[in-house]
Amino acid sequence: MIRPQERRLREKQKEECYRAILQAALRLFAAKGLQDATMEEIAQAAGLGKGTIYYYFNSKEALIEELLCSLADQYFRNLLEGIEGSESPLALAEKIIANLLGHYERQPELFHVIQMIIATPGGGPPRVRHVFATKHREWLNRLRERAQGPVEAAGLSLESFVDFVATHAHGLLFWAIAGRDIQKLREESGRVLRAFLK
Numbered sequence: 001m002i003r004p005q006e007r008r009l010r011e012k013q014k015e016e017c018y019r020a021i022l023q024a025a026l027r028l029f030a031a032k033g034l035q036d037a038t039m040e041e042i043a044q045a046a047g048l049g050k051g052t053i054y055y056y057f058n059s060k061e062a063l064i065e066e067l068l069c070s071l072a073d074q075y076f077r078n079l080l081e082g083i084e085g086s087e088s089p090l091a092l093a094e095k096i097i098a099n100l101l102g103h104y105e106r107q108p109e110l111f112h113v114i115q116m117i118i119a120t121p122g123g124g125p126p127r128v129r130h131v132f133a134t135k136h137r138e139w140l141n142r143l144r145e146r147a148q149g150p151v152e153a154a155g156l157s158l159e160s161f162v163d164f165v166a167t168h169a170h171g172l173l174f175w176a177i178a179g180r181d182i183q184k185l186r187e188e189s190g191r192v193l194r195a196f197l198k
Helices: 003-034 039-045 050-056 060-077 090-107 108-119 128-154 158-177 184-196
Strands: none
Touching: 003 039, 003 050, 003 060, 003 108, 003 184, 039 050, 039 108, 060 090, 060 108, 060 128, 090 108, 090 128, 090 184, 108 128, 108 158, 128 158, 158 184
16 A cells, blocks of 8 residues: 555656656757657756656647647736736836747747747647637736726726737747747837827
């Protein structure tokens, strides 16, 4: 019989292997592309045997799907971090953009892989499309809820504000992936936000 302490240790080791595989896959997919990175390379980068990776994921497609679904949650959750105290539409938008660009600087691989899947004809596997669409709708709803007070107090349309911020954020994301200087993007974004939300 497995003791509770041993069970917890095994669960922790499984979780660590799972995370190591996802992180290795993220790095390799960003560097080599979704098609060219192999399961063997991912296992090696994760410090695991090739057979071990198949214990967690029965195919590269299953690994891609799981990675991208987990990335969707991380991406959208990070955009809204710390916006609760924003008193004006401008402050709210600036915080979201700061979150986006800061996250890009910390983990550019995440954004490159997201862009790869978005650019894939058909938008990638059906589960990935569904998860991204669901997380995107949840993000827009949370943004509406948190922005409603400041936006309406400023006499702006809530829907126009949400559409503007979402479109602006996605545009900046593609500029960052294309290699634009992040500091210049921050400056340009600040000018745009102040022009539209002053």
